Amino acid sequence: MLEELKEAYGFIFEDELIEEIAQVGSLQRINAGEKIIEIGDYVKMMPLLMEGAIKVMREDKDGDELLLYFLERGDTCAMTLSCCLGQTKSEIRAIAERDTKLIMIPIEKMEEWTSKYKSWRDFVFESYHARLNEMLETIDTIAFMNMDQRLMKYLQDKAKINQNEIIAATHQQIAYDLHTSRVVISRLLKKLEIDGKIKLQRNSIEIMEL
Structure with a gap:
């Protein structure tokens, strides 16, 4: 686990911190589609993402x-950090977008490392900043983009996260993620196909414009 940590976080954390993470962290493997955090859960461990991808809902x-x-x-979830430090219930649902490997860090170590390691403090603050920007982008997308633009951005983001231009997803699953109806998604996907931006297949979509 130590070598994997160095590969994923060696450019962020000093060697001493990486060694501590390896000592106290617990490695978890999550299959694609499995829930990692549920709404209403008390979060007592903070995840460091070693491999894969997670969508936060x-x-x-x-x-x-x-x-x-x-x-x-190389990411962590700022909303999970808030729940850990505030000892409050989770207000988000985290689901593995693809097969994922996590190291779970005990809450008491989070507080200890904040005062002990500058790299950890910087990582926490930068994580808050990055997630805030992403949520602002989500708000802008909802407020200022048409649904067809939102759908195309969603498909492009999903293809990049999965490192595959072919997305395995049903129209209903996409509708859930974008908080709309399957009928709307099916109509817009057909329009995007006519425009040459995607190619529809059975339970999958090929992105032609990344």
């Missing part, structure tokens, strides 16, 4: 979901 009072952002290797 918000839920409204009717139970409908909205995609907030994706996490990739």
Whole structure:
């Protein structure tokens, strides 16, 4: 695990911190589609993403979901940090976008390392900043983009996260992520195909414009 940590975080953390992470962290492997954090859970461990990708969702009072952002290797979730430090319930749902490897850090170490290691403090603050910017981008997308623009951006982002121009997803799954109906998504996907931006296949979509 130490060598994997150095490869994923060696450019961020000093060797002493990486060694501590290897000593106290627990390695977890999550299959694509599995939940990592559920809304209402108390979060007592902070995840460091070693491999794979995670999508972070918000839920409204009717139970409908909205995609907030994706996490990739070298990331952590700022909203998880807030829940850990504040000892509050999670307000997000985190799902593995593809097979994922995490190192889970105990909450007490998060507080200790904040005062002990400058690189850790910088990492935490930069994580808050990055996730805030991504949420602002999500708000801008909802407020200022048409649904067809939102859909195309979503498909492009998903292809980049999965490192594959072919996306395995049903129209209903996409509708959940974008907080709209399957009928709307199916109509817009057909329009994007006519425009030459995508190619529809059975339960998958090939992105022609990345």
